[in-house]
Amino acid sequence: TEAPVKIAVTGAAGQICYSLLFRIASGALLGDRPIELRLLEITPALKALEGVVMELDDCAFGNVVNIEIGDDPKKVFDGVNLAMLVGAMPRKAGMERGDLLSANGAIFTAQGKALNEVAADDIKVLVTGNPANTNALIASKNAPDIPAERFNALTRLDHNRALTQLAQKLGVSVNDISHMTIWGNHSATQYPDLFNALVGGKNAAELVDDQAWIEDTFIPTVAKRGAAIIEARGLSSAASAANATVEHMRDWVLGTPEGDWISMAVPSDGSYGVPEGLISSFPVTVKDGEYSIVQGLELNDFSRAKIDASVAELVDERNAVTELGLI
Numbered sequence: 001t002e003a004p005v006k007i008a009v010t011g012a013a014g015q016i017c018y019s020l021l022f023r024i025a026s027g028a029l030l031g032d033r034p035i036e037l038r039l040l041e042i043t044p045a046l047k048a049l050e051g052v053v054m055e056l057d058d059c060a061f062g063n064v065v066n067i068e069i070g071d072d073p074k075k076v077f078d079g080v081n082l083a084m085l086v087g088a089m090p091r092k093a094g095m096e097r098g099d100l101l102s103a104n105g106a107i108f109t110a111q112g113k114a115l116n117e118v119a120a121d122d123i124k125v126l127v128t129g130n131p132a133n134t135n136a137l138i139a140s141k142n143a144p145d146i147p148a149e150r151f152n153a154l155t156r157l158d159h160n161r162a163l164t165q166l167a168q169k170l171g172v173s174v175n176d177i178s179h180m181t182i183w184g185n186h187s188a189t190q191y192p193d194l195f196n197a198l199v200g201g202k203n204a205a206e207l208v209d210d211q212a213w214i215e216d217t218f219i220p221t222v223a224k225r226g227a228a229i230i231e232a233r234g235l236s237s238a239a240s241a242a243n244a245t246v247e248h249m250r251d252w253v254l255g256t257p258e259g260d261w262i263s264m265a266v267p268s269d270g271s272y273g274v275p276e277g278l279i280s281s282f283p284v285t286v287k288d289g290e291y292s293i294v295q296g297l298e299l300n301d302f303s304r305a306k307i308d309a310s311v312a313e314l315v316d317e318r319n320a321v322t323e324l325g326l327i
């Protein structure tokens, strides 16, 4: 029998995981393969997590071989092949950005160190917890023995939001759209790029033919969608974030569709002038479990300025966590 893939998930008693764990367990991540779930929470949330595990048990998913829970990353991450770092400290009223970075810094330094010590050699780490790009950078810098390329951050939710906004604008199916890209940070400065996207093989920006809509409607709608969901639902996006987390990891493990690319925040190799080492979103393809940043795309002045602004924010965040001694 096939050895189970060991999958660590943090923040396992939280909202995103209440959707994510059931998607993973039902086979949406790896299909018909045996898996072992390793679920990490903080001590006060372990009881709630036990309840989630009872529900997972009650689904009788045939591919779930074992579920372990705990509050010690060194035990939970032991031998894991995939890690989805969802748990993070949310920004509370009155919290400055520096407070948020240091609260999350404590979480992601500890988890990076634990992964470095005990994860399997083929470990892939995807950070969903915000600020995702910089949390991924902190984890990676604290895991010097794991290649930096194994640390990604999630911009797939932004990518999917962009697909639907464009599809609704043009009255087409999301299936007609390819080559969508989110550039930069998973934040309000992100840049969803219609100039390289295709609809039925034709240039999306040309089909839209409305620069004002792109600037004043499309980009802010995609970039501020998280806030709109909170406004409507009273809670932040959870099922859609879980879906994006599954899709990113699935494509990273199993590959991207032929003839298309997807958006992933990955360590920059200097492509498109993004400073090396910053974890920034790019168009990528994946083959045999290894991603490559798509090369040679043309960027007009508008796109260039938007990407530069988002990358500047990532540089600021890196400087801030460097000053805090987190990396």
Ligand code: NAI
Binding pocket: 010, 011, 012, 013, 014, 015, 016, 017, 040, 041, 042, 045, 086, 087, 088, 089, 090, 107, 127, 128, 129, 130, 131, 132, 154, 155, 157, 158, 186, 236, 237, 238, 241
């Ligand atoms: P939540 O607050 O419902 O759950 C977070 C869970 O993480 C809590 O159960 C908490 O106890 C746990 N946690 C905190 N510190 C931990 C630690 N050191 N180790 C293990 N678990 C820990 O939050 P939700 O809605 O599930 O969101 C999780 C994160 O995902 C947030 O940071 C949120 O901002 C982010 N997010 C990211 C998105 C993206 O597209 N990248 C989209 C939506 C949310």
